[in-house]
Amino acid sequence: MKLADRVNQVPPSGIRRFFELAEEKDDVISLGVGEPDFSAPWAARTAAIDSLERGKTSYTANRGRRDLRQAIADHVTRYDQSYDPDEEILVTTGASEAVDVAMRALVDPGDTVAVHQPSYISYAPGIIFAGGEPLAVPTRMENDFKLTYADLEASGAADADVLVLCYPNNPTGATMSRDDLTEVAEFAREHDLVVLADEIYAALTYDGDHTSIATLPGMRERTVVFNGFSKAYAMTGLRLGYALGPADAIGAMNRIHQYSMLSAPTTAQFAALEALRSCEGDVVEMRTQYNRRRRFVLSRFNEMGLDCFEAKGAFYAFPHCGGDDEAFAEALLQEQNVAVVPGRIFGEGGEGHLRVSYATGMNDLREALDRIETFVS
Amino acid sequence: MDAKRELLDLLLSNAREDTTDLARQTGLDAAEVESLIAELEADGTVLGYQAVVDWDRVDGEHVQAEVELNVELDRETGYEEIARRITKFPQVASLRLISGDYDFAIDVEGESMHDVSNFVSEQIAPIPEVTQTVTHFVMETYKERGIEFGDRDDDDRLSVSP
Incomplete structure (x- = not known):
């Protein structure tokens, strides 16, 4: 069958090849997983079951249940974000759908969308599917993979229309403080960029509270924020996220959402509502455990002589392997049965690095790092 | 959370964790971990370590x-x-x-x-x-x-x- 050009423009994901290699082997300890090892909090799961038992299986309002939007509005005040649940919040099928409809609602054919790299692999395809042109803005290890004014300037982002910002970052684990964000906000204001801020890992920061760029002066009106339940509440498979933004942007996104998705999964909306109501303790406990593993992994890498900056968010470490990351990851998998993801898969600036997920229990983590140490020495 | 409480939490979830790994997870050095555990034991906060058996x-x-x-x-x-x-x-x-x-x-x-x-x-x-x-x-x-x-x-x- 003849395929649309926009599909042919997007190569298959580099993750896929590593997945297939890892699947061929037995006894693999995988540090290549981009999702929590915990299950959703039990209270959220029982709320989902309860909603099914009560027969709550119909569509919801396009924008999501009103009570859930209200709960989201209340919840995000912790990040000093203030959004009207009727006009400025859209509940989506995972934050991924929010990213997709935002691209389609805000990017015109030929528009340039700047994406700092290394970053999550779905942005560039989303831009291409929307008819836009991705512009890579490499970030650097010497800056702890934070995005700087200079990085934006050097890569020509001044001429871009939109900037995608993802902190805490997948794959590097980098975070950005209010000070760090100030110069990015300044750049966006100076060059009139719309900012798409993917804050899906906001709850997983280990050096103080997450700051949203939307809360900086003059940024709220030019920023759409993505967040969701997948990472914070370990609900990846339930597929529930949301977008926060000015009413016109959210309204435009909703227009696409209502014709494509209609509404986010109803069962998941009930789980999410309960998650916001009663599962803060679960989030704190998961964050505490990730933080212990984070310290463990960083200290193991530094002990074995792999250069690793101090990642302070998400659940990834991003050590430099001292050579070709792809060859390293492949040999590590073949010789020691440990799966990690080569950094180059996440774009420019990722070469030579490995994405190591610590969303894995301590016993496996300990064993995997022992094997990596054996491999390195 | 203070360091002692953090150690207590770690021991509660796995009391067999060795000193080096406790240090790595808390950001303390191994000697500090040992002395804090010794304090917890000496002041009667930690009274013993037992297996959970099926x-x-x-x-x-x-x-x-x-x-x-x-x-x-x-x-x-x-x-x-x-x-x-x-x-x-x-x-x-x-x-x-x-x-x-x-x-x-x-x-x-x-x-x-x-x-x-x-x-x-x-x-x-x-x-x-x-x-x-x-x-x-x-x-x-x-x-x-x-x-x-x-x-x-x-x-x-x-x-x-x-």
Whole structure:
């Protein structure tokens, strides 16, 4: 069958090849997983079951249940974000759908969308599917993979229309403080960029509270924020996220959402509502455990002589392997049965690095790092 | 969270973690971890380290019972005195003074039901202040000290994902 050009423009994901290699082997300890090892909090799961038992299986309002939007509005005040649940919040099928409809609602054919790299692999395809042109803005290890004014300037982002910002970052684990964000906000204001801020890992920061760029002066009106339940509440498979933004942007996104998705999964909306109501303790406990593993992994890498900056968010470490990351990851998998993801898969600036997920229990983590140490020495 | 509390939490979830790994997870150095644990032990905060055992998987009989105990106090005898007498028996795995319909909750362990009921009737019931005992034998354990029993779920996540 003849395929649309926009599909042919997007190569298959580099993750896929590593997945297939890892699947061929037995006894693999995988540090290549981009999702929590915990299950959703039990209270959220029982709320989902309860909603099914009560027969709550119909569509919801396009924008999501009103009570859930209200709960989201209340919840995000912790990040000093203030959004009207009727006009400025859209509940989506995972934050991924929010990213997709935002691209389609805000990017015109030929528009340039700047994406700092290394970053999550779905942005560039989303831009291409929307008819836009991705512009890579490499970030650097010497800056702890934070995005700087200079990085934006050097890569020509001044001429871009939109900037995608993802902190805490997948794959590097980098975070950005209010000070760090100030110069990015300044750049966006100076060059009139719309900012798409993917804050899906906001709850997983280990050096103080997450700051949203939307809360900086003059940024709220030019920023759409993505967040969701997948990472914070370990609900990846339930597929529930949301977008926060000015009413016109959210309204435009909703227009696409209502014709494509209609509404986010109803069962998941009930789980999410309960998650916001009663599962803060679960989030704190998961964050505490990730933080212990984070310290463990960083200290193991530094002990074995792999250069690793101090990642302070998400659940990834991003050590430099001292050579070709792809060859390293492949040999590590073949010789020691440990799966990690080569950094180059996440774009420019990722070469030579490995994405190591610590969303894995301590016993496996300990064993995997022992094997990596054996491999390195 | 202060360092001592952090260590306590780690030991509560896995008391076999070695000093080096405790240090790596907390950001303390190994010597600090050792001295903090020594303090926790010396001041009586940490009283011991024990395994959580699924007795169904161990050869031989092992019986557990929860015993409700009612007592009548008098001027010379308080809860403390009664508790002191009861804790001394090795068959008593735990003893708590609780609120509600009865006074003490005792976990008793033995090699057979006969063992346990004998112990209750011959050692506990005759204590002068004890007015009533009700023994509940444990039929199945599903969770103990935060650890679930039975088969564990496999990790069914994709081995590599974005």
